[in-house]
Amino acid sequence: MIEINNVSKWYGQFQVLGECSTRVEKGDVMVICGPSGSGKSTLIKTVNGLEPFQEGQIRVDGISVGAKNTDLPALRARIGMVFQNFELFPHLSIRDNLNLAQVKVLGRSVDEATERGLRYLDRVGLLAQQDKFPGQLSGGQQQRVAIARALSMDPIAMLFDEPTSALDPEMINEVLDVMVGLAQEGMTMMVVTHEMGFARKVANRVVFMDQGRILEDCSKDEFFGAPRSERARDFLARIIH
Numbered sequence: 001m002i003e004i005n006n007v008s009k010w011y012g013q014f015q016v017l018g019e020c021s022t023r024v025e026k027g028d029v030m031v032i033c034g035p036s037g038s039g040k041s042t043l044i045k046t047v048n049g050l051e052p053f054q055e056g057q058i059r060v061d062g063i064s065v066g067a068k069n070t071d072l073p074a075l076r077a078r079i080g081m082v083f084q085n086f087e088l089f090p091h092l093s094i095r096d097n098l099n100l101a102q103v104k105v106l107g108r109s110v111d112e113a114t115e116r117g118l119r120y121l122d123r124v125g126l127l128a129q130q131d132k133f134p135g136q137l138s139g140g141q142q143q144r145v146a147i148a149r150a151l152s153m154d155p156i157a158m159l160f161d162e163p164t165s166a167l168d169p170e171m172i173n174e175v176l177d178v179m180v181g182l183a184q185e186g187m188t189m190m191v192v193t194h195e196m197g198f199a200r201k202v203a204n205r206v207v208f209m210d211q212g213r214i215l216e217d218c219s220k221d222e223f224f225g226a227p228r229s230e231r232a233r234d235f236l237a238r239i240i241h
């Protein structure tokens, strides 16, 4: 469903991604982990066209990403993305945050968009908040709205870029619980996270990155059991106590 082939990217002389290749099949839950600055966010953002790259190819459900004529709105309608900082529109109500892209990108009527948006808002437990504005919600609630907004576009896959790292500790689980539910329902997911508990619980694949390279691309059991690279062993030793 998502195919990343030999993708390289440079900022000037600095190579942020080096010949990265991996594949995500339907129903995969891939956790991407690695030290700070290893290129995880950059890699995930190349998948929906947010980060251009100089070499390699990416294909998402048959759409070629990075090619000059990529249909970015079509791509982003198929792939849901959830960011560290929620990226909700502060001046719009929660209901309108959920409606906007459905109406503008998918051409749904406001009634249809509202009906779908509220269904997903209910699913993340926030139906009662529909008239509020993002600033009136907690960080964990805002992130759940961001997930509901992405789901209301009927994505074929969801990308999560450190979705809990801007949250206070007591709010992390409410967001992870929604993500665990999605994974268990079979949603295809790529998740950049430091939450190794989440990875152990629901990932079926783990990619470990270091200095822009993919050093491990294996099953969860292989990764947590016996990672091949010394860098991954060091990383696990440092983050798992």
Ligand SMILES: Nc1ncnc2c1ncn2[C@@H]1O[C@H](COP(=O)(O)OP(=O)(O)OP(=O)(O)O)[C@@H](O)[C@H]1O
Pocket: 011, 016, 034, 035, 036, 037, 038, 039, 040, 041, 042, 043
């Ligand atoms: N616009 C930019 N210009 C120059 N360098 C950049 C730019 N954006 C990111 N980088 C660098 O690219 C490297 C990879 O960044 P990236 O955010 O992808 O890493 P990451 O693994 O997601 O890190 P973290 O876990 O800290 O979020 C870092 O060294 C970062 O400083």
